[in-house]
Amino acid sequence: MQPSLERHAHLIDFAISSLLRRKGKNLSLLAVYVLIVFVIASLILFVQALRREASLVLTGAPEIVVQRMVAGRHDLIPVSYGADIVSIRGVSEVVPRFWGYYYDPVFGANYTLMVPDQSPPAEGTIVIGPGVARNQRVKSGDLLTFRGASLQPLLLTVGQILPQQSELVATDLITLSAADFQAMFRLPPGTATDLAVKVANPREVATVAAKIAERFPDTRPITRSEILATYDALFDWRSGMMVVILGTAVLCFIICAWDKATGLSAEERREIGILKSIGWETTDVLLLKFWEGTVISLTAFLAGLSLAYAHVFFFSAGLFQHALKGWAVIYPDFRLTPSLDPYQLGILFFLSVVPFVAATIVPSWLAATTDPDSAMRS
């Protein structure tokens, strides 16, 4: 090894044994530090994963959904509107969609009922989300009773339970055939919940939406990018909850670093004096302090990040799941797909390591620029 590398190896060695020397102080510092990184990293990973999940769901969604509005409220739309919309330039297909909500008074839960466009379940059978299965305690092949439109009970067989992966969006979902849907809700003939409009060219979406709104003043076209934007706002880390948690964590961190920066103990000062008197240069002392700061902050960063990763992806962000996703009666119990955003991790790394190392070096630098002969008079 080259002498300069050996020098670093020696200094790192000594930095570690210096840290171990003040075990209590440094371990508590490390614990606080890991906790802060853990909270921030959990938030970043969690929000990132939710956004990814949401956008995955929406990639399969139609470019435009047309809803009919009556007195400012969502109402059933005549299927006949579709024939007119198809004739607009750029529209490739219009499909009526049938969906709604079903409240189960026994279990006190709300389900989302939907007739899928493609390959709906056979008449008399349904496909249910994992949350429904848990809530009703049923498995594939069991019978479920619903209240029909004419108040007669409607018996449907559970054909399949959706896999865990789709929990977040499909946990309270029940898909069924069009005939069963009619039996349950009996929509007026020739109406649907809304219309899904497919537009081949993404650049024409806005124009098509404007034309629909113009031709049918009683409708509201919602584009996919609008839905994406809504999701984004919901999950955006600038939104309220995030700001509060992040702000607190950053504050903790500043206090921590500030304490470190001002708290150079008499003992540490004396040691810097000794090192200088036995022939260390100011740069050697600074390098030592640099390695001490780096060892602590890097350990905290890696430990906090790993804990956050486990928390979010293996334990489904148990700590703030309820706070951030409390919009449904049935809580999704899901596993997020692991994903890391290097850009955000880079920012986290920069924010957690650099200020701390600086806070370690600056006061030592002040102490290290004193004359070495002061050590002779301690």
Add this chain to the structure above:
Amino acid sequence: MITLSDVSKCFNRGLPSQFTAVDQVSLRIDAGGITVLKGPSGSGKTTLLSLIGCMARPTSGRILLEGVSPPFPCPGENGLDISSLPERFLTEIRRRTFGFIFQQFNLIKGIGVLENIMLPAYPLGEPHAKLRARAIVLLERLRLERHAGSRLDWLSGGELQRVAIARALINDPAVIIADEPTAHLDSRLSLEFMEILSGLAGSGRTVLIASHDPIVYDAPSAARVIEMRDGRITAAQ
């Protein structure tokens, strides 16, 4: 080896508290042998040692070092004038030429004996195995081999003193500077200390001690005793 001409050190210059701790000292110290600086408290012994040891710069006068080959180009033809060098160079000379033994030992608590001894060599970047081997040789010479793995906190005063000596020797310096080295030792340990130092002086090293302990300045190995008072040299034998 070391030549001082009209060296003065003035503290707090220009302030009402201005104080001249070393006043126009001229002195020549030859290589090898023990030189003792003696004198009452406040006479400037420590200050003079720190000037010679490149820890502080004189206010006026020149200090010449002979027989050192600095790792940087220097203009001096008969020795190196250390009174005007920048700090970086001073440190470089200091750690290669001088070994220091302090009154308070100035060892670092909480780490091992071996690590304390190797500490002055860390910035020089010597391979760890070689450095360790040298430190162990020093430990054996000072009869400390039993404590190679010990924590510093377990050692007795005399053992601490010997660790401090070993640390001063790790960079194989030509000059050893000791300031009141026996202040914390009883007379038996003080005698033992002088014996170790006379051994080092016998092997060609220059030893400089500041002390007002009779065991030190009356020791037969103290080849030269210089007396100081109020920053001046009053007698030299």
